[in-house]
Amino acid sequence: MRQSPRHRQRLPWPILAIALFAVAFILSPFIGLLWRTPWSKFTDIVLEQEIRDALWLSLKTSLMTAIICFIFGVPLAWLLARVNFPGRRFIRALMTLSMVLPPVVGGIALLYTFGRRGLIGQYLDSWFGIRLPFTTTAVVMAQCFVAMPFLVLSVEAGLRQLDTRFEDVARTLGGSRWYVFRRVTLPGIKPSLIAGLVLAWARALGEFGATITFAGNLPGTTQTMPLATYAALDSNPESALILSLVMVVVAFSILIVLRDRWLGRTDQGLPL
Numbered sequence: 001m002r003q004s005p006r007h008r009q010r011l012p013w014p015i016l017a018i019a020l021f022a023v024a025f026i027l028s029p030f031i032g033l034l035w036r037t038p039w040s041k042f043t044d045i046v047l048e049q050e051i052r053d054a055l056w057l058s059l060k061t062s063l064m065t066a067i068i069c070f071i072f073g074v075p076l077a078w079l080l081a082r083v084n085f086p087g088r089r090f091i092r093a094l095m096t097l098s099m100v101l102p103p104v105v106g107g108i109a110l111l112y113t114f115g116r117r118g119l120i121g122q123y124l125d126s127w128f129g130i131r132l133p134f135t136t137t138a139v140v141m142a143q144c145f146v147a148m149p150f151l152v153l154s155v156e157a158g159l160r161q162l163d164t165r166f167e168d169v170a171r172t173l174g175g176s177r178w179y180v181f182r183r184v185t186l187p188g189i190k191p192s193l194i195a196g197l198v199l200a201w202a203r204a205l206g207e208f209g210a211t212i213t214f215a216g217n218l219p220g221t222t223q224t225m226p227l228a229t230y231a232a233l234d235s236n237p238e239s240a241l242i243l244s245l246v247m248v249v250v251a252f253s254i255l256i257v258l259r260d261r262w263l264g265r266t267d268q269g270l271p272l
Contacts, residue, residue: 030248037245038238045242053220054228055246058205061136061224065143065204066197073151073200074193078181080152081159092156095149106145107213114141114214138215139222143204150203151196158192159185198255205251 011019045051079085080092098106114121114132124130132138166188170180186193208226215222217231225247232239 033241033245033248037241041238042242042245045239046246050219050223051228051239051243051246054223054225054243055250057136057139057220057223058225059250061139061143062201062204064140065147066201068140068144069148069151069200070197073148073196074155074186077152077155078159078185081156092153095152098145099149099153103142103146103207103209103211104213107142107210110138110142110145110210110214114138133214134216134218134222136215136221139211139224142210142214143207146207146210147200147203150199154192154196154199155189158189158196161192162188202251202255206247 076091080088111118111133113119114124116122116125116131116133121132124132132141162185167180167184170184171177175183206226207224208230211222211224212227212230217223217227219228223231225243229240229243229247232243
């Protein structure tokens with residue numbers, strides 16, 4: 001006897017209970033945040049100049065990071081997916097390593113590479129007078145270091161799943177490699193590309209360890225929202241609560257907008 005769709009979709013209660021527990025575990029900290037937020041002081045704290053500067057810096061640098069990750073990450077993902085060259089496995093492992101390393105380790109590595117006495121930084125300073133640490137540029141570099149692997153691995157996975165016959169047909173019809181890449185390949189991996197961009201942006205927006213190590217915590221210059229929240233935690237816990245809530249609202253709002261605008265509500269089972 002054929003089962004009804006409702007019966008086929010019924011979950012065993014142990015799986016349902018475990019899933020609900022997982023949801024409750026993820027949701028409960030946000031409920032606690034809302035519960036402890038001093039709503040009477042919300043407007044006054046959010047309108048403080050230092051807070052507005054930190055929010056603007058976070059949005060600006062994370063957007064710049066997403067653009068840089070797109071410019072450099074998509075070609076790298078294409079090479080990893082389509083070209084069999086010596087060292088490909090090493091580069092892919094390097095991308096994965098950057099994702100799992102503690103961010104402070106990345107910050108130390110950046111500092112001893114691009115600092116005034118670093119491997120590259122000493123020449124930038126002596127030859128061109130360029131000092132990268134403790135600048136807004138350093139914030140973007142730290143964010144790119146931790147965020148780019150998310151885009152690269154996402155786009156590489158999309159390229160591996162893409163049916164190359166469409167690209168072959170386009171080239172057969174006279175399309176150049178650059179034309180085929182722009183008009184066939186990129187549209188074909190749009191869900192993976194957008195998902196990778198969103199993940200990279202979100203990782204950049206929440207970056208803390210590499211930023212504070214390489215760029216410092218200078219208000220108006222390198223103090224992003226996560227750094228401002230951490231700085232306020234000891235001196236003014238109420239401000240830290242409100243800053244945390246602002247970060248949640250900004251990140252959640254942008255993710256929802258991106259989902260509805262580009263990915264759609266049920267687009268190919270993507271997590272967004």
